[in-house]
Amino acid sequence: MEQNYQSTKLPTAATSSAIGGASAWSNPSRITADDGSSASWGAFAGAQQSLITASSFAFQQLPDAAIVDGVLVLVDGVQFSAFGDVTLNISGSVGKPIGTLNTTYGGPTDLWGKTVITPAEIAAIGLSISVDDVSGGDASASIDCVKITIFWHLEMENVPADVPTRLEHKVYSTGGTFLGRLPAASQIAFSQDIGSAGSTAQITCGVSIDPIVTVEAITDETGAPLLTESDLEILATESEEFIAAGDSDDDVIFKNGNRIKTWLYNKWYPNGKPIFAGQINKIGFKSGGGQARVQLLVYSDGLDLDNFIARGYPFAYTLDQSFTSWDNVLVAIVYGFGGWDLYGQTFRTGAAVTMFGAIDLLLRGTADVTVSLYDAPNGNLLGSVTKSVVGVDQPTAVQFAFAQLIDVSSSTDYFFTVRPGTAQQIDIYWNSTGGYANGITYNSNYSGGSGGGSWATGAGDIWFKTYSGLPTTTTTYSTDDPITEMARGILLDYNARGGLITERDFTPTGLSLTNKFNSATIFTAIQKCVELAPSGYYAYVDLGTAEMDILPTSTTPDFTVVLGKDINDIEVVMSIENVKNQLLLSGGETAGVNLFRQYQDSNSAARYGTRLSQSSDNRITVAATADAIGDSFIEENASETQQTPVTILNSKFDITLLTPGKTVGFRNGGTLIDNLVLRIARRDFTPEKANLILGRLPLQTTAEVEKIRRDLILEQTINNPSAPS
Numbered sequence: 005m006e007q008n009y010q011s012t013k014l015p016t017a018a019t020s021s022a023i024g025g026a027s028a029w030s031n032p033s034r035i036t037a038d039d040g041s042s043a044s045w046g047a048f049a050g051a052q053q054s055l056i057t058a059s060s061f062a063f064q065q066l067p068d069a070a071i072v073d074g075v076l077v078l079v080d081g082v083q084f085s086a087f088g089d090v091t092l093n094i095s096g097s098v099g100k101p102i103g104t105l106n107t108t109y110g111g112p113t114d115l116w117g118k119t120v121i122t123p124a125e126i127a128a129i130g131l132s133i134s135v136d137d138v139s140g141g142d143a144s145a146s147i148d149c150v151k152i153t154i155f156w157h158l159e160m161e162n163v164p165a166d167v168p169t170r171l172e173h174k175v176y177s178t179g180g181t182f183l184g185r186l187p188a189a190s191q192i193a194f195s196q197d198i199g200s201a202g203s204t205a206q207i208t209c210g211v212s213i214d215p216i217v218t219v220e221a222i223t224d225e226t227g228a229p230l231l232t233e234s235d236l237e238i239l240a241t242e243s244e245e246f247i248a249a250g251d252s253d254d255d256v257i258f259k260n261g262n263r264i265k266t267w268l269y270n271k272w273y274p275n276g277k278p279i280f281a282g283q284i285n286k287i288g289f290k291s292g293g294g295q296a297r298v299q300l301l302v303y304s305d306g307l308d309l310d311n312f313i314a315r316g317y318p319f320a321y322t323l324d325q326s327f328t329s330w331d332n333v334l335v336a337i338v339y340g341f342g343g344w345d346l347y348g349q350t351f352r353t354g355a356a357v358t359m360f361g362a363i364d365l366l367l368r369g370t371a372d373v374t375v376s377l378y379d380a381p382n383g384n385l386l387g388s389v390t391k392s393v394v395g396v397d398q399p400t401a402v403q404f405a406f407a408q409l410i411d412v413s414s415s416t417d418y419f420f421t422v423r424p425g426t427a428q429q430i431d432i433y434w435n436s437t438g439g440y441a442n443g444i445t446y447n448s449n450y451s452g453g454s455g456g457g458s459w460a461t462g463a464g465d466i467w468f469k470t471y472s473g474l475p476t477t478t479t480t481y482s483t484d485d486p487i488t489e490m491a492r493g494i495l496l497d498y499n500a501r502g503g504l505i506t507e508r509d510f511t512p513t514g515l516s517l518t519n520k521f522n523s524a525t526i527f528t529a530i531q532k533c534v535e536l537a538p539s540g541y542y543a544y545v546d547l548g549t550a551e552m553d554i555l556p557t558s559t560t561p562d563f564t565v566v567l568g569k570d571i572n573d574i575e576v577v578m579s580i581e582n583v584k585n586q587l588l589l590s591g592g593e594t595a596g597v598n599l600f601r602q603y604q605d606s607n608s609a610a611r612y613g614t615r616l617s618q619s620s621d622n623r624i625t626v627a628a629t630a631d632a633i634g635d636s637f638i639e640e641n642a643s644e645t646q647q648t649p650v651t652i653l654n655s656k657f658d659i660t661l662l663t664p665g666k667t668v669g670f671r672n673g674g675t676l677i678d679n680l681v682l683r684i685a686r687r688d689f690t691p692e693k694a695n696l697i698l699g700r701l702p703l704q705t706t707a708e709v710e711k712i713r714r715d716l717i718l719e720q721t722i723n724n725p726s727a728p729s
Contacts, residue, residue, distance in 0.1 A: 026052030081105035081147035085139035202306025278548035352442035561669030591624035
């Protein structure tokens with residue numbers, strides 16, 4: 005299989021030369037920027053010629069194994085009464101007649117007359133455009149910019165030495181403590197659809213839940229066993245449990261709420277790659293009869309997006325308590341063997357505070373820090389939030405916002421704790437002499453074994469701020485890009501509250517829109533942002549790293565499947581089941597009657613027969629709006645669709661790269677198949693293979709249709725109150 009790449013560059017240098025006494029181009033350097041300012045040329049006599057040359061495109065040095073598939077040149081310009089050629093500075097290449105300067109030359113599979121273009125030739129690539137007067141001396145031309153796009157691929161044959169495929173399921177408690185690896189675990193399999201929040205996976209462990217009882221002699225400091233008066237060894241009996249109820253305080257492997265991170269090891273990733281992360285949501289077990297097993301249902305982190313309501317960013321909290329003096333640090337640490345040295349602080353809510361929202365702490369270090377709120381030291385847990393504090397080497401105020409506002413009582417004492425992840429530590433800034441009137445620092449120290457670990461009164465006060473808030477389920481974004489401003493802000497507020505999915509690659513749309521989100525979960529708000537973006541945008545959640553991309557679909561293949569090498573055959577389904585070539589659209593009332601329009605595709609109806617669809621939307625009262633929507637509907641639905649299932653083996657390609665939203669093309673399948681560019685709509689993944697469902701690319705609608713479509717979407721505002729009662 006082939007992994008495809010493309011890169012587009014502008015030149016960084018340009019020159020011009022006249023031929024046979026003609027005039028040169030004015031301002032040739034202007035073609036190095038796409039900014040509306042142009043280089044220009046004009047003839048003052050018949051048959052004059054001039055040459056403009058672009059160089060220093062600064063393409064990356066392609067790998068030696070790279071195979072160049074094609075070169076595309078875009079020229080943004082105009083000409084009058086002139087002809088000429090576009091040529092590359094590659095020996096043996098064949099130039100192309102300019103025809104009109106405002107166009108493209110070459111393409112993804114065009115090597116300009118060569119059979120091979122080498123990576124070295126790409127590194128030094130340049131181009132020249134010649135213009136020739138053909139009208140007796142009044143020819144002219146201008147160019148705003150030129151761009152070169154290189155299309156290339158890597159054959160995925162040369163892979164590292166074979167490494168046996170294996171999985172490792174690491175288990176963590178809700179507090180981040182590493183509990184061990186799932187014993188005797190099965191392979192993992194999961195499905196993922198384009199635009200979905202996540203997935204689920206079932207894992208079976210071939211073990212019994214029965215506790216393991218060990219008996220060992222108690223020894224003295226020299227290692228000799230302690231004896232009774234009858235010279236018998238004094239024995240200690242220990243029982244190790246594997247399963248516990250979800251509300252238990254025991255840290256055991258099999259427990260609802262625990263987190264699992266699955267790593268894949270194979271020849272592509274000998275050091276491992278995370279492919280799935282999530283939370284145990286269901287445990288089933290069978291014991292006895294030689295068929296002992298434990299079955300786990302794990303929800304991926306992406307499904308957490310439906311557990312939070314979208315709010316404004318930054319959320320409007322109100323400062324309640326504040327103590328900001330410090331003279332030293334407390335080192336909170338969780339040891340790898342299960343012990344810890346942790347700190348907490350009591351405080352008193354304000355006189356009018358009934359909803360608790362966030363805590364600021366002054367921290368230093370790198371750790372996954374969990375802040376928990378209790379009704380008292382050693383009391384009942386009210387809520388917690390975990391946040392990665394990364395690379396902080398100076399005292400830095402870090403806010404921990406809870407997933408939702410927590411009901412509290414005014415003028416009442418509460419308690420918060422600070423805990424880093426297993427085998428991690430964090431510095432907490434603190435004032436050793438105290439100074440906060442309504443609280444004090446507490447310490448919990450535990451070195452393993454039985455007993456211990458409770459919270460005991462210490463001295464001084466931690467640097468902290470607490471915040472209250474008012475509940476809301478509404479936020480409005482005004483004149484914002486739906487992806488890099490709306491979706492980004494929604495996700496940042498979710499992350500501030502301990503949300504698991506973070507931004508990885510958000511591509512701006514260039515649009516400036518307004519939208520109100522009311523009672524929307526994070527996931528439905530993200531879906532709305534994608535809906536507001538131009539057609540072709542999609543959201544993808546990486547199930548292994550818990551990161552999100554929102555990108556436009558590539559219209560050129562991200563990957564190429566070679567028939568006869570990667571797969572033996574291909575089954576393409578070409579369907580007209582959902583064809584609609586006639587639409588009756590009913591709109592709102594105008595001049596006393598409803599707007600009523602008909603749209604049809606006569607060619608489609610002649611081929612497949614009339615396929616009718618009806619639609620009603622009383623918000624549409626303008627004929628031009630109805631026409632844009634109706635024409636777009638017919639354009640998208642009047643043609644047959646293509647769909648194909650494809651199975652790719654891990655032995656032939658790194659199947660973890662084949663994710664929903666990426667595009668796939670074909671080679672060696674004949675003209676019809678090789679012209680297909682299909683999008684991955686679904687993948688069914690196992691460590692050994694990926695079963696893909698490929699479908700037609702989304703329709704690329706015009707800017708006018710996009711604007712009208714978005715305007716209609718924006719009218720669908722839910723008129724709920726700003727917050728539930």
